[in-house]
Amino acid sequence: MVTITDVARRAGVSPSTVSYALSGKRPISDETRRRVEAAVRELGYRPHTGARAPAARMPNVLALAAPLRPGVHVPVIMRLAVSVVTTARAHGHDVLLLTQEDAEEALSRALDTASVDALLLTDVELDDPRLRRLRSLDRPSVVIGLPADPHGLTCVDLDFEAAGEACVSHLAGLGHRTVALIGSPPEVYLRRTAYAHHLMRGFTATATRLGLASSVHPSGPDPTSARPLAERLLREHPALTAVVVHNEALLDPLLAAFEHLGLRLPADLSVTAVCPDDLAAALRVPVTSVSLPADELGTHAVELLMRKLHGTPVPQTTLLPPRLTKRPGSSHRGPA
Known part of the structure; x- marks a missing residue:
């Protein structure tokens, strides 16, 4: 069965861009839309009914997965979360904060929640088990951290x-x-x-x-x-x-x-x-x-996510230089 990831690969865009091109949820350039539509025709892709929901139903909610696991320094996480919330509100988005210790289960809950249209991940491991699923999503995401293999992800962190x-x-x-x-x-x-x-x-x-x-x-x-x-x-x-x-x-x-x-x-x-x-x-x-720079990381992560929501290309990895x-x-x- 042809998936949205197959269409994205053929069109040279992200899965989230394909989703927005088909649903009209976000503005997409004419050139990008034509590439997506051509890939859909060539591959015979049939989007599920939810992919064509009207833009008015977009909830404008971001999920921030910030698991409070042993060893996590809560003041830094909360500082990051406040920055994410403040920046997201400036873009008209609310934030769902997921602090469940089981990070994989928390991510699954977020993905199964229709009100979430984009994700931010923190407390990233070098070989984080959440990342495999993140790469195949039809929703944009940003990883606050640098795993061993950042391919197919958008990552931002202090170097x-x-x-x-x-x-x-x-x-x-x-x-x-x-x-x-x-x-x-x-x-x-x-x-x-x-x-x-x-x-x-x-x-x-x-x-x-x-x-x-x-x-x-x-x-x-x-x-x-x-x-x-x-x-x-x-x-x-x-x-x-x-x-x-x-x-x-x-x-x-x-x-x-x-x-x-x-x-x-x-x-x-x-x-x-x-x-x-x-x-x-x-x-x-x-x-x-x-x-x-917890504040700066939160702001930068949300800005990257907003660019992805609007179909604008972003770098794979952004490392803030140490001061x-x-x-x-x-x-x-x-x-x-």
């Missing part, structure tokens, strides 16, 4: 690998020779969540390239774990003079733990973080940071 590289390069430039990454919770790495692995890859590859000794320490968000973690780091890595923290919930407790252990920040230990700018600037010792802001917390030069 986390470049962010890891920027942090290590900054510390190496200050003369540090032994660095540690205090990373996301262990379950985030076990799920092979894309952003955590990309940042870890950038961190370790850059440390190796620059000849630095490095180590990675996945860490939970419980503030009471900061003191044991700090003690273990100093015990296992006595030459340690700099850390990169990619764990917002643990950032301030870690600074306090290092100070309680007698370290002066940044004289004895330089700290760099990947986190929102306002958090990095408000800490007891403001730290150099790569901004985690490193220097603050006193990692200004100390390491040992020569």
Whole structure:
């Protein structure tokens, strides 16, 4: 049986564009419409009755799949969600927020809901099982994250690998020779969540390239774990003079733990973080940071989705370059 995906491939457009060309739900250029109609005739495609629903029935609802699974830092997700909702409302769309822990089931519910005409996905894994179905949809989607294989998807994210590289390069430039990454919770790495692995890859590859000794320490968000973690780091890595923290919930407790252990920040230990700018600037010792642009990512994702809804071509992958802001917390030069 000929599918809408077959028509899209023949016409050189996305399945969602075929759907809009047939239903009139969104404005499509005359040239694109002619290509779609020609492909339909050549392949003998017969759309189901719902594909020709009148435009007046379009609900203008986006689904944001943001599963609140173990290890997810809720404040960042909520910041992203607010940005998505605000931008979507500016385009006349409402947002259905899906926070179910079972991400695949949540996606299925959204796809089975007639009121949803486009999707946004977060908490993306390198080999995310949701993506196979996403590639075959007749509705547009945007992935906030970068899986191992982005083919056939529209992805937007911070360039986390470049962010890891920027942090290590900054510390190496200050003369540090032994660095540690205090990373996301262990379950985030076990799920092979894309952003955590990309940042870890950038961190370790850059440390190796620059000849630095490095180590990675996945860490939970419980503030009471900061003191044991700090003690273990100093015990296992006595030459340690700099850390990169990619764990917002643990950032301030870690600074306090290092100070309680007698370290002066940044004289004895330089700290760099990947986190929102306002958090990095408000800490007891403001730290150099790569901004985690949740607001910008939400806005950019919705804008890409709006372009897809209107049949406008979009890039397959958009990676926002990391912005490193220097603050006193990692200004100390390491040992020569």
